[in-house]
Amino acid sequence: MKPLPGFRDLFPEDFARRSYLVGCWRETARRYGFVEFDGPTLESAELYRKKNSGGEILGQLYGFTDKGEREVALRPEVTPTLARMVAARHRDYPKPLRWFNVGTCFRYERQQRGRLREFLQFNCDLLGDSSPAADAEMVALLIDLLRSFGLTNQDFVIRLSNREAWYDFLDEHGVEKGRAGEFLNIVDKMEREPAEKTEEKLVPFGIPLAALQSFVQRAEIPSLAPLLSDLEARGLRDFVRPDLGVVRGLAYYTGVVFEAFALQGNLRAIAGGGRYDRLLADLSDGSADLPAIGFGVGDAVLLELINEVAAAKTQEESALKADAPVQIYIVIAAEEKRPAALALSQKLRSEGWRVAFPLGSERVGKQFGTAESAGATLAVVIGAEWPVVKVKRLADRHEEELAERDLLAWLQENRNLKAD
RNA sequence: GUGGCUGUAGCUCAAUGGUAGAGCUCCGGUUUGUGGUACCGGCUGUUGCGGGUUCGAGCCCCGUCAGCCACCCCA
Numbered sequence: 183m184k185p186l187p188g189f190r191d192l193f194p195e196d197f198a199r200r201s202y203l204v205g206c207w208r209e210t211a212r213r214y215g216f217v218e219f220d221g222p223t224l225e226s227a228e229l230y231r232k233k234n235s236g237g238e239i240l241g242q243l244y245g246f247t248d249k250g251e252r253e254v255a256l257r258p259e260v261t262p263t264l265a266r267m268v269a270a271r272h273r274d275y276p277k278p279l280r281w282f283n284v285g286t287c288f289r290y291e292r293q294q295r296g297r298l299r300e301f302l303q304f305n306c307d308l309l310g311d312s313s314p315a316a317d318a319e320m321v322a323l324l325i326d327l328l329r330s331f332g333l334t335n336q337d338f339v340i341r342l343s344n345r346e347a348w349y350d351f352l353d354e355h356g357v358e359k360g361r362a363g364e365f366l367n368i369v370d371k372m373e374r375e376p377a378e379k380t381e382e383k384l385v386p387f388g389i390p391l392a393a394l395q396s397f398v399q400r401a402e403i404p405s406l407a408p409l410l411s412d413l414e415a416r417g418l419r420d421f422v423r424p425d426l427g428v429v430r431g432l433a434y435y436t437g438v439v440f441e442a443f444a445l446q447g448n449l450r451a452i453a454g455g456g457r458y459d460r461l462l463a464d465l466s467d468g469s470a471d472l473p474a475i476g477f478g479v480g481d482a483v484l485l486e487l488i489n490e491v492a493a494a495k496t497q498e499e500s501a502l503k504a505d506a507p508v509q510i511y512i513v514i515a516a517e518e519k520r521p522a523a524l525a526l527s528q529k530l531r532s533e534g535w536r537v538a539f540p541l542g543s544e545r546v547g548k549q550f551g552t553a554e555s556a557g558a559t560l561a562v563v564i565g566a567e568w569p570v571v572k573v574k575r576l577a578d579r580h581e582e583e584l585a586e587r588d589l590l591a592w593l594q595e596n597r598n599l600k601a602d
Numbered sequence: 603g604u605g606g607c608u609g610u611a612g613c614u615c616a617a618u619g620g621u622a623g624a625g626c627u628c629c630g631g632u633u634u635g636u637g638g639u640a641c642c643g644g645c646u647g648u649u650g651c652g653g654g655u656u657c658g659a660g661c662c663c664c665g666u667c668a669g670c671c672a673c674c675c676c677a
Contacts, residue, residue, distance in 0.1 A: 184668080187667095187668070187669090239675095239676085241603090241675095242675080242676085259677090287677080289675095289676080289677090291603095291674090291675075291676080292603075292604095292674090293669090294670080294671075294672090295670075295671085296676095296677080297675085297676070297677075298677090301677060302677090303677060304677090374673095374674095431675070431676070450675085450676065450677080451676065451677070452677075453677070454676075454677075478677060479677065480676085480677020481677075482677065483676090483677055484677080513635085513636075515635045515636085516635075545634080545635090545636095546634095546635045546636055546637090547635085547636060547637065548637085549635095549636085549637085550636055550637035550638095551637050551638080552637085553637070554637050554638060555637090555638085561636085561637085563635075563636075565635060566635085572635095572636090574636075574637095576637075576638095579636085579637085581636085
Protein backbone atom coordinates (compact mmCIF):
# COMPACT_ATOMS: atom_id res chain seq x y z
CA MET A 183 0.00 0.00 0.00
CA LYS A 184 1.30 3.37 -0.97
CA PRO A 185 -0.19 6.81 -0.48
CA LEU A 186 -2.45 8.08 -3.26
CA PRO A 187 -0.78 9.92 -6.15
CA GLY A 188 0.16 13.42 -5.11
CA PHE A 189 -0.10 12.61 -1.41
CA ARG A 190 2.97 12.08 0.78
CA ASP A 191 3.90 10.21 3.92
CA LEU A 192 5.84 12.49 6.21
CA PHE A 193 8.47 10.45 8.03
CA PRO A 194 10.19 12.10 11.01
CA GLU A 195 13.00 13.56 8.91
CA ASP A 196 10.42 14.98 6.48
CA PHE A 197 8.31 16.30 9.29
CA ALA A 198 11.36 17.99 10.85
CA ARG A 199 11.90 19.93 7.62
CA ARG A 200 8.26 20.93 7.53
CA SER A 201 8.41 22.07 11.15
CA TYR A 202 11.40 24.24 10.33
CA LEU A 203 9.49 25.73 7.42
CA VAL A 204 6.38 26.41 9.45
CA GLY A 205 8.47 27.81 12.28
CA CYS A 206 9.98 30.43 9.97
CA TRP A 207 6.57 31.25 8.53
CA ARG A 208 5.04 31.86 11.95
CA GLU A 209 8.04 33.75 13.23
CA THR A 210 8.01 36.18 10.30
CA ALA A 211 4.25 36.69 10.33
CA ARG A 212 4.36 37.50 14.04
CA ARG A 213 7.15 39.99 13.52
CA TYR A 214 4.66 41.86 11.37
CA GLY A 215 1.94 41.68 13.99
CA PHE A 216 -0.11 38.98 12.30
CA VAL A 217 -2.32 36.52 14.16
CA GLU A 218 -3.04 32.95 13.15
CA PHE A 219 -6.43 31.51 12.28
CA ASP A 220 -7.78 28.43 10.57
CA GLY A 221 -10.95 27.30 8.89
CA PRO A 222 -12.47 24.06 7.62
CA THR A 223 -10.49 21.91 5.22
CA LEU A 224 -13.72 20.83 3.56
CA GLU A 225 -16.04 23.48 2.18
CA SER A 226 -19.16 23.69 0.10
CA ALA A 227 -18.09 23.61 -3.53
CA GLU A 228 -20.27 26.65 -4.02
CA LEU A 229 -17.77 28.76 -2.07
CA TYR A 230 -15.33 28.33 -4.94
CA ARG A 231 -17.83 28.52 -7.77
CA LYS A 232 -19.58 31.63 -6.53
CA LYS A 233 -18.17 34.49 -8.58
CA ASN A 234 -14.75 34.38 -7.00
CA SER A 235 -11.89 31.93 -7.39
CA GLY A 236 -12.77 31.30 -10.97
CA GLY A 237 -10.29 30.43 -13.64
CA GLU A 238 -8.39 27.20 -13.78
CA ILE A 239 -8.73 26.43 -10.12
CA LEU A 240 -12.29 25.24 -10.62
CA GLY A 241 -11.08 22.47 -12.89
CA GLN A 242 -8.69 21.38 -10.15
CA LEU A 243 -11.30 21.15 -7.41
CA TYR A 244 -10.93 18.03 -5.31
CA GLY A 245 -14.65 17.67 -4.92
CA PHE A 246 -17.31 15.04 -4.33
CA THR A 247 -20.86 14.58 -3.11
CA ASP A 248 -21.10 13.79 0.60
CA LYS A 249 -23.60 11.48 2.30
CA GLY A 250 -25.99 14.36 2.74
CA GLU A 251 -26.05 14.95 -1.03
CA ARG A 252 -24.00 18.13 -0.61
CA GLU A 253 -21.53 19.17 -3.26
CA VAL A 254 -18.33 19.65 -1.28
CA ALA A 255 -14.66 20.27 -2.07
CA LEU A 256 -11.40 20.09 -0.20
CA ARG A 257 -10.10 23.63 -0.13
CA PRO A 258 -7.80 24.47 -3.06
CA GLU A 259 -6.80 27.68 -1.26
CA VAL A 260 -7.84 29.43 1.93
CA THR A 261 -8.68 32.90 0.67
CA PRO A 262 -12.40 32.19 0.10
CA THR A 263 -12.63 30.66 3.57
CA LEU A 264 -10.87 33.69 5.04
CA ALA A 265 -13.15 36.04 3.15
CA ARG A 266 -16.22 34.24 4.46
CA MET A 267 -14.94 34.25 8.04
CA VAL A 268 -13.95 37.89 7.97
CA ALA A 269 -17.19 38.94 6.31
CA ALA A 270 -19.10 37.21 9.10
CA ARG A 271 -17.30 38.77 12.06
CA HIS A 272 -15.15 41.66 10.95
CA ARG A 273 -16.98 44.03 13.29
CA ASP A 274 -15.41 42.21 16.20
CA TYR A 275 -11.92 43.25 15.17
CA PRO A 276 -10.15 46.58 14.81
CA LYS A 277 -8.95 47.36 11.30
CA PRO A 278 -6.84 46.53 9.56
CA LEU A 279 -6.88 42.80 10.20
CA ARG A 280 -3.53 41.08 9.95
CA TRP A 281 -4.29 37.38 9.72
CA PHE A 282 -2.27 34.39 8.62
CA ASN A 283 -2.87 30.69 8.22
CA VAL A 284 -0.81 27.57 7.77
CA GLY A 285 -3.00 24.91 6.30
CA THR A 286 -3.32 21.95 4.01
CA CYS A 287 -4.80 22.58 0.59
CA PHE A 288 -5.79 20.21 -2.20
CA ARG A 289 -5.80 20.47 -5.95
CA TYR A 290 -6.61 17.63 -8.29
CA GLU A 291 -3.76 17.97 -10.75
CA ARG A 292 -1.17 15.68 -12.21
CA GLN A 293 1.70 15.72 -9.77
CA GLN A 294 5.23 16.80 -10.51
CA ARG A 295 8.24 17.95 -8.55
CA GLY A 296 7.09 20.81 -6.36
CA ARG A 297 3.46 20.22 -7.21
CA LEU A 298 1.34 17.81 -5.24
CA ARG A 299 -2.34 17.14 -4.76
CA GLU A 300 -2.05 17.77 -1.04
CA PHE A 301 0.26 20.54 0.06
CA LEU A 302 0.83 22.91 2.92
CA GLN A 303 0.30 26.57 2.25
CA PHE A 304 1.18 29.66 4.22
CA ASN A 305 -1.38 32.41 3.69
CA CYS A 306 -1.09 35.94 4.87
CA ASP A 307 -3.72 38.63 4.44
CA LEU A 308 -4.21 42.24 5.44
CA LEU A 309 -7.84 43.34 5.36
CA GLY A 310 -9.47 46.73 5.76
CA ASP A 311 -6.85 48.95 4.17
CA SER A 312 -6.66 49.69 0.46
CA SER A 313 -3.60 51.95 0.50
CA PRO A 314 -0.27 51.37 -1.24
CA ALA A 315 1.19 51.33 2.28
CA ALA A 316 -0.78 48.14 2.91
CA ASP A 317 0.46 46.71 -0.39
CA ALA A 318 4.03 47.51 0.61
CA GLU A 319 3.60 45.94 4.03
CA MET A 320 2.56 42.66 2.40
CA VAL A 321 5.31 42.67 -0.21
CA ALA A 322 7.84 43.45 2.54
CA LEU A 323 6.48 40.58 4.60
CA LEU A 324 6.88 38.21 1.69
CA ILE A 325 10.45 39.37 1.14
CA ASP A 326 11.33 38.94 4.81
CA LEU A 327 9.62 35.57 4.81
CA LEU A 328 11.90 34.32 2.05
CA ARG A 329 14.91 35.98 3.65
CA SER A 330 14.19 34.15 6.91
CA PHE A 331 15.29 30.98 5.12
CA GLY A 332 18.64 32.48 4.18
CA LEU A 333 17.54 33.37 0.65
CA THR A 334 18.74 36.64 -0.87
CA ASN A 335 17.95 38.83 -3.85
CA GLN A 336 20.41 36.64 -5.74
CA ASP A 337 18.01 33.77 -5.24
CA PHE A 338 14.57 35.26 -5.84
CA VAL A 339 12.76 38.30 -7.16
CA ILE A 340 9.25 39.61 -6.62
CA ARG A 341 7.58 40.55 -9.88
CA LEU A 342 5.12 43.37 -9.26
CA SER A 343 2.19 44.34 -11.37
CA ASN A 344 -1.15 46.09 -11.14
CA ARG A 345 -4.37 45.05 -12.80
CA GLU A 346 -5.55 48.66 -12.59
CA ALA A 347 -2.97 49.51 -15.23
CA TRP A 348 -4.56 46.94 -17.51
CA TYR A 349 -8.06 48.21 -16.84
CA ASP A 350 -6.86 51.67 -17.89
CA PHE A 351 -5.25 50.17 -20.97
CA LEU A 352 -8.51 48.49 -21.94
CA ASP A 353 -10.40 51.70 -21.32
CA GLU A 354 -8.12 53.57 -23.69
CA HIS A 355 -8.75 50.94 -26.35
CA GLY A 356 -12.49 51.06 -25.91
CA VAL A 357 -12.91 47.55 -24.52
CA GLU A 358 -15.84 47.13 -22.14
CA LYS A 359 -15.09 46.05 -18.57
CA GLY A 360 -16.89 42.75 -18.85
CA ARG A 361 -14.23 41.39 -21.17
CA ALA A 362 -11.30 42.23 -18.90
CA GLY A 363 -11.02 38.71 -17.52
CA GLU A 364 -10.77 37.18 -20.95
CA PHE A 365 -8.19 39.77 -21.94
CA LEU A 366 -6.04 39.32 -18.83
CA ASN A 367 -5.94 35.63 -19.61
CA ILE A 368 -4.25 36.47 -22.92
CA VAL A 369 -1.72 38.66 -21.13
CA ASP A 370 -1.09 35.92 -18.59
CA LYS A 371 -0.22 33.42 -21.32
CA MET A 372 1.62 35.87 -23.54
CA GLU A 373 5.13 35.13 -22.30
CA ARG A 374 4.64 31.40 -22.78
CA GLU A 375 3.02 31.45 -26.20
CA PRO A 376 4.32 32.30 -29.66
CA ALA A 377 3.58 35.88 -30.70
CA GLU A 378 1.38 34.73 -33.61
CA LYS A 379 -1.00 32.99 -31.26
CA THR A 380 -1.28 36.02 -28.99
CA GLU A 381 -1.86 38.21 -32.01
CA GLU A 382 -4.64 35.95 -33.18
CA LYS A 383 -6.34 36.03 -29.79
CA LEU A 384 -6.18 39.83 -29.76
CA VAL A 385 -8.17 40.19 -32.97
CA PRO A 386 -11.59 40.21 -31.24
CA PHE A 387 -10.36 43.05 -29.05
CA GLY A 388 -9.09 45.13 -31.97
CA ILE A 389 -5.80 45.63 -30.17
CA PRO A 390 -2.56 45.25 -32.13
CA LEU A 391 0.11 43.02 -30.62
CA ALA A 392 2.63 45.85 -30.79
CA ALA A 393 0.48 48.03 -28.55
CA LEU A 394 0.31 45.27 -25.96
CA GLN A 395 4.03 44.59 -26.12
CA SER A 396 5.06 48.20 -25.73
CA PHE A 397 2.66 48.56 -22.80
CA VAL A 398 4.21 45.59 -21.01
CA GLN A 399 7.71 46.82 -21.67
CA ARG A 400 7.31 50.45 -20.72
CA ALA A 401 9.63 51.61 -17.99
CA GLU A 402 7.32 53.72 -15.83
CA ILE A 403 4.24 52.31 -14.17
CA PRO A 404 2.60 55.23 -12.35
CA SER A 405 0.20 53.06 -10.37
CA LEU A 406 3.14 51.23 -8.77
CA ALA A 407 5.11 54.35 -7.84
CA PRO A 408 3.86 54.75 -4.24
CA LEU A 409 4.44 51.07 -3.54
CA LEU A 410 7.94 51.20 -4.97
CA SER A 411 8.96 54.29 -3.01
CA ASP A 412 7.66 52.67 0.18
CA LEU A 413 9.77 49.59 -0.49
CA GLU A 414 12.70 51.84 -1.34
CA ALA A 415 12.43 53.48 2.11
CA ARG A 416 12.48 50.03 3.68
CA GLY A 417 15.65 49.16 1.81
CA LEU A 418 13.83 46.44 -0.12
CA ARG A 419 13.78 47.95 -3.60
CA ASP A 420 16.37 45.45 -4.87
CA PHE A 421 14.04 42.56 -4.22
CA VAL A 422 11.29 43.64 -6.60
CA ARG A 423 10.90 44.13 -10.32
CA PRO A 424 7.90 45.88 -11.87
CA ASP A 425 6.49 43.64 -14.58
CA LEU A 426 3.06 44.16 -16.10
CA GLY A 427 3.26 40.71 -17.67
CA VAL A 428 2.16 39.27 -14.32
CA VAL A 429 -1.61 39.27 -13.93
CA ARG A 430 -2.26 36.03 -12.00
CA GLY A 431 -4.78 33.33 -12.78
CA LEU A 432 -7.34 33.86 -10.04
CA ALA A 433 -10.36 35.85 -11.10
CA TYR A 434 -10.88 37.84 -7.91
CA TYR A 435 -7.76 40.01 -8.03
CA THR A 436 -8.47 43.69 -8.52
CA GLY A 437 -5.29 45.79 -8.11
CA VAL A 438 -1.71 45.03 -7.25
CA VAL A 439 -0.65 41.47 -8.02
CA PHE A 440 2.75 39.91 -7.46
CA GLU A 441 4.69 36.68 -7.73
CA ALA A 442 7.97 35.49 -6.21
CA PHE A 443 10.22 33.66 -8.65
CA ALA A 444 13.38 31.68 -8.10
CA LEU A 445 16.22 33.17 -10.13
CA GLN A 446 18.03 29.89 -10.70
CA GLY A 447 16.82 26.52 -11.80
CA ASN A 448 13.48 26.04 -13.45
CA LEU A 449 11.25 26.13 -10.44
CA ARG A 450 7.87 27.66 -10.80
CA ALA A 451 6.54 30.57 -8.80
CA ILE A 452 7.41 30.25 -5.12
CA ALA A 453 4.66 32.54 -3.94
CA GLY A 454 1.89 34.64 -5.38
CA GLY A 455 -0.75 37.06 -4.30
CA GLY A 456 -2.54 40.30 -4.85
CA ARG A 457 -5.28 42.67 -3.94
CA TYR A 458 -8.88 41.47 -3.90
CA ASP A 459 -10.98 44.44 -2.89
CA ARG A 460 -14.37 43.05 -3.89
CA LEU A 461 -14.22 39.43 -2.77
CA LEU A 462 -15.64 40.02 0.70
CA ALA A 463 -18.52 42.09 -0.62
CA ASP A 464 -19.23 39.49 -3.31
CA LEU A 465 -19.22 36.58 -0.91
CA SER A 466 -21.37 38.35 1.65
CA ASP A 467 -23.74 39.93 -0.87
CA GLY A 468 -22.56 43.34 0.20
CA SER A 469 -23.00 43.02 3.95
CA ALA A 470 -19.27 43.23 4.49
CA ASP A 471 -17.20 45.38 2.22
CA LEU A 472 -13.51 45.31 3.09
CA PRO A 473 -10.57 45.82 0.77
CA ALA A 474 -7.92 43.14 1.16
CA ILE A 475 -4.55 41.98 -0.03
CA GLY A 476 -2.80 38.71 0.59
CA PHE A 477 -0.47 36.04 -0.72
CA GLY A 478 0.20 32.34 -0.44
CA VAL A 479 3.39 30.30 -0.29
CA GLY A 480 3.53 26.56 -0.83
CA ASP A 481 5.74 24.17 1.09
CA ALA A 482 6.88 21.92 -1.76
CA VAL A 483 8.50 24.54 -3.98
CA LEU A 484 10.13 26.30 -1.05
CA LEU A 485 11.67 23.06 0.23
CA GLU A 486 13.05 22.37 -3.25
CA LEU A 487 14.49 25.86 -3.44
CA ILE A 488 16.17 25.55 -0.04
CA ASN A 489 17.82 22.36 -1.28
CA GLU A 490 19.26 24.23 -4.24
CA VAL A 491 20.62 27.28 -2.43
CA ALA A 492 23.72 26.38 -0.42
CA ALA A 493 23.35 29.11 2.22
CA ALA A 494 19.70 28.25 2.78
CA LYS A 495 20.50 24.54 3.03
CA THR A 496 23.25 25.20 5.55
CA GLN A 497 20.91 27.31 7.66
CA GLU A 498 18.26 24.62 7.56
CA GLU A 499 20.70 21.92 8.56
CA SER A 500 21.99 23.83 11.55
CA ALA A 501 18.42 24.57 12.61
CA LEU A 502 17.53 20.89 12.34
CA LYS A 503 20.64 19.92 14.26
CA ALA A 504 19.77 22.34 17.04
CA ASP A 505 16.35 20.70 17.16
CA ALA A 506 17.78 17.19 17.54
CA PRO A 507 15.48 14.64 19.15
CA VAL A 508 17.78 14.14 22.14
CA GLN A 509 19.94 16.66 23.97
CA ILE A 510 21.20 14.53 26.85
CA TYR A 511 21.73 10.80 26.62
CA ILE A 512 22.11 8.96 29.88
CA VAL A 513 24.60 6.13 29.58
CA ILE A 514 23.94 3.38 32.07
CA ALA A 515 27.36 1.84 32.63
CA ALA A 516 26.33 -0.22 35.63
CA GLU A 517 22.94 -1.83 35.31
CA GLU A 518 22.41 -1.84 39.09
CA LYS A 519 22.41 1.97 38.97
CA ARG A 520 19.41 2.03 36.61
CA PRO A 521 17.06 3.34 39.34
CA ALA A 522 19.38 6.33 39.80
CA ALA A 523 19.45 6.85 36.03
CA LEU A 524 15.66 6.74 35.87
CA ALA A 525 15.38 9.29 38.66
CA LEU A 526 17.90 11.56 36.97
CA SER A 527 16.26 11.36 33.57
CA GLN A 528 12.87 12.35 34.99
CA LYS A 529 14.47 15.23 36.85
CA LEU A 530 16.22 16.51 33.74
CA ARG A 531 13.06 16.12 31.68
CA SER A 532 11.09 18.15 34.19
CA GLU A 533 13.68 20.88 33.69
CA GLY A 534 12.88 20.85 30.00
CA TRP A 535 15.77 18.84 28.61
CA ARG A 536 15.20 16.26 25.91
CA VAL A 537 16.52 13.09 27.48
CA ALA A 538 16.85 9.46 26.44
CA PHE A 539 18.54 6.34 27.82
CA PRO A 540 18.73 2.64 26.91
CA LEU A 541 15.59 0.72 27.83
CA GLY A 542 17.54 -2.47 28.42
CA SER A 543 21.05 -3.50 29.34
CA GLU A 544 23.42 -2.47 26.57
CA ARG A 545 27.14 -2.24 25.94
CA VAL A 546 28.51 1.19 26.84
CA GLY A 547 30.04 1.61 23.41
CA LYS A 548 26.71 0.99 21.78
CA GLN A 549 25.05 3.49 24.07
CA PHE A 550 27.45 6.18 22.93
CA GLY A 551 26.65 5.30 19.36
CA THR A 552 22.95 5.66 20.07
CA ALA A 553 23.59 9.01 21.76
CA GLU A 554 25.53 10.15 18.73
CA SER A 555 22.94 9.17 16.15
CA ALA A 556 20.14 10.74 18.19
CA GLY A 557 21.96 14.05 17.92
CA ALA A 558 22.66 14.37 21.66
CA THR A 559 25.01 17.13 22.75
CA LEU A 560 25.86 15.55 26.10
CA ALA A 561 26.18 12.09 27.54
CA VAL A 562 25.85 11.58 31.28
CA VAL A 563 27.46 8.34 32.44
CA ILE A 564 25.89 6.67 35.47
CA GLY A 565 28.03 3.89 36.87
CA ALA A 566 29.78 2.41 39.86
CA GLU A 567 31.14 5.77 40.96
CA TRP A 568 27.60 7.04 41.65
CA PRO A 569 26.72 9.55 43.09
CA VAL A 570 29.54 10.93 41.03
CA VAL A 571 28.64 11.13 37.34
CA LYS A 572 30.61 11.82 34.19
CA VAL A 573 29.42 14.45 31.74
CA LYS A 574 30.80 14.18 28.27
CA ARG A 575 30.46 16.58 25.36
CA LEU A 576 29.97 14.35 22.35
CA ALA A 577 31.33 16.89 19.89
CA ASP A 578 34.86 17.20 21.30
CA ARG A 579 34.85 14.14 23.60
CA HIS A 580 35.68 16.32 26.58
CA GLU A 581 34.62 14.60 29.79
CA GLU A 582 34.48 15.75 33.39
CA GLU A 583 33.33 14.25 36.65
CA LEU A 584 30.98 15.91 39.07
CA ALA A 585 28.58 15.05 41.85
CA GLU A 586 25.09 14.23 40.62
CA ARG A 587 23.64 16.95 42.89
CA ASP A 588 25.76 19.53 41.04
CA LEU A 589 24.61 18.41 37.61
CA LEU A 590 21.66 20.80 37.24
CA ALA A 591 23.84 23.74 38.26
CA TRP A 592 26.47 22.62 35.78
CA LEU A 593 23.84 22.45 33.05
CA GLN A 594 22.67 25.96 33.97
CA GLU A 595 26.17 27.28 33.48
CA ASN A 596 26.42 25.48 30.18
CA ARG A 597 23.00 26.52 29.04
CA ASN A 598 24.33 27.34 25.62
CA LEU A 599 24.41 23.62 25.01
CA LYS A 600 20.66 23.49 25.31
CA ALA A 601 19.59 24.21 21.80
CA ASP A 602 16.04 25.44 21.70
C1' G B 603 -6.14 16.11 -19.22
C1' U B 604 -1.87 15.33 -23.53
C1' G B 605 3.04 13.47 -24.81
C1' G B 606 8.02 11.23 -23.66
C1' C B 607 11.22 8.36 -20.30
C1' U B 608 11.57 4.92 -16.22
C1' G B 609 9.97 0.78 -12.74
C1' U B 610 15.08 -5.23 -9.77
C1' A B 611 16.36 -5.76 -1.61
C1' G B 612 14.40 -0.27 2.93
C1' C B 613 17.92 3.17 -0.44
C1' U B 614 21.40 3.64 -4.97
C1' C B 615 22.08 0.43 -8.83
C1' A B 616 24.21 -4.38 -11.56
C1' A B 617 22.76 -8.98 -14.13
C1' U B 618 25.06 -11.09 -23.89
C1' G B 619 16.91 -14.46 -23.51
C1' G B 620 19.70 -19.44 -19.58
C1' U B 621 20.23 -20.78 -11.41
C1' A B 622 18.71 -12.63 -9.33
C1' G B 623 23.94 -9.78 -7.32
C1' A B 624 26.82 -5.57 -5.11
C1' G B 625 27.32 -1.16 -2.17
C1' C B 626 24.85 1.61 1.54
C1' U B 627 21.25 1.39 5.53
C1' C B 628 19.57 -1.75 9.43
C1' C B 629 20.62 -5.74 13.19
C1' G B 630 24.51 -8.63 15.77
C1' G B 631 29.72 -9.26 16.80
C1' U B 632 35.40 -7.87 17.07
C1' U B 633 36.36 -11.22 25.19
C1' U B 634 32.40 -7.99 28.98
C1' G B 635 32.65 1.10 31.42
C1' U B 636 33.43 5.27 26.26
C1' G B 637 30.82 6.89 20.16
C1' G B 638 31.09 8.90 13.97
C1' U B 639 36.54 5.39 10.45
C1' A B 640 38.05 -0.42 10.07
C1' C B 641 37.03 -5.79 10.10
C1' C B 642 33.56 -10.22 10.53
C1' G B 643 28.61 -12.05 10.32
C1' G B 644 23.20 -11.71 9.47
C1' C B 645 18.11 -10.17 7.50
C1' U B 646 15.30 -8.58 3.27
C1' G B 647 13.16 -9.72 -3.23
C1' U B 648 6.12 -12.91 -5.88
C1' U B 649 12.38 -8.22 -10.59
C1' G B 650 5.36 -2.66 -9.83
C1' C B 651 0.94 -5.65 -11.42
C1' G B 652 -1.67 -8.70 -15.36
C1' G B 653 -1.40 -11.08 -19.89
C1' G B 654 1.47 -12.72 -24.38
C1' U B 655 5.89 -14.71 -27.37
C1' U B 656 9.62 -18.61 -26.13
C1' C B 657 12.14 -25.00 -24.37
C1' G B 658 13.24 -20.85 -21.05
C1' A B 659 11.53 -13.68 -19.73
C1' G B 660 14.35 -9.10 -14.87
C1' C B 661 15.54 -8.66 -20.23
C1' C B 662 11.15 -9.05 -26.05
C1' C B 663 5.56 -7.58 -27.04
C1' C B 664 0.61 -5.66 -25.19
C1' G B 665 -2.17 -3.70 -21.24
C1' U B 666 -2.37 -1.48 -16.48
C1' C B 667 -0.63 1.14 -12.21
C1' A B 668 3.07 4.28 -10.23
C1' G B 669 7.18 7.76 -10.54
C1' C B 670 10.03 11.44 -13.26
C1' C B 671 10.20 15.19 -17.25
C1' A B 672 7.72 18.48 -20.72
C1' C B 673 2.88 20.70 -21.87
C1' C B 674 -1.08 22.81 -18.93
C1' C B 675 -1.25 25.58 -14.69
C1' C B 676 0.04 26.91 -10.08
C1' A B 677 2.18 26.77 -4.17
